[in-house]
Amino acid sequence: MKKIEAVIRVEKLEEVADSLEALGYPGMMVSHIEGHGRQKGLVEQFRGREYKVSFLPKIKIDIVARDSDVEKIISAISRIAKTGEIGDGKIFISPVENVMRIRTGEKGEIAI
Numbered sequence: 657m658k659k660i661e662a663v664i665r666v667e668k669l670e671e672v673a674d675s676l677e678a679l680g681y682p683g684m685m686v687s688h689i690e691g692h693g694r695q696k697g698l699v700e701q702f703r704g705r706e707y708k709v710s711f712l713p714k715i716k717i718d719i720v721a722r723d724s725d726v727e728k729i730i731s732a733i734s735r736i737a738k739t740g741e742i743g744d745g746k747i748f749i750s751p752v753e754n755v756m757r758i759r760t761g762e763k764g765e766i767a768i
């Protein structure tokens with residue numbers, strides 16, 4: 657199992673969610689976050705130098721999925737989230753050791 661954490665532009669949430677709906681996914685979390693990448697948020701020019709480090713609103717989507725579903729999920733997200741401009745976001749993929757469905761006590765892939 658893997659956790660896919662996709663940070664995307666706020667305005668892309670609806671379209672990404674629609675595409676994931678069509679594709680099928682086990683479940684997701686959506687968080688409204690703030691952050692910055694390597695441009696350090698909004699950068700202002702002042703007397704020839706760049707100033708101000710700030711945090712821009714983004715959406716983070718977390719999906720825990722079977723290993724075999726990861727590729728189709730990340731390609732759907734990236735296809736829609738990409739504008740080609742800086743700030744399109746990032747996708748982090750990490751291993752998940754276990755999952756438990758609280759209602760039934762099921763564990764492992766069946767609980768996803």
Ligand SMILES: Nc1ncnc2c1ncn2[C@@H]1O[C@H](COP(=O)(O)OP(=O)(O)OP(=O)(O)O)[C@@H](O)[C@H]1O
Binds near residue numbers: 693741746
């Ligand atoms: N290394 C990182 N660790 C944690 N979060 C990150 C990291 N890089 C980016 N993020 C998150 O992703 C959001 C979007 O990042 P962004 O797309 O600007 O990345 P970037 O590396 O600067 O790429 P680009 O040059 O295309 O802008 C950030 O606001 C932050 O929330």
Ligand SMILES: [Mg+2]
Binds near residue numbers: 692693694742743744
């Ligand atoms: Mg950036």
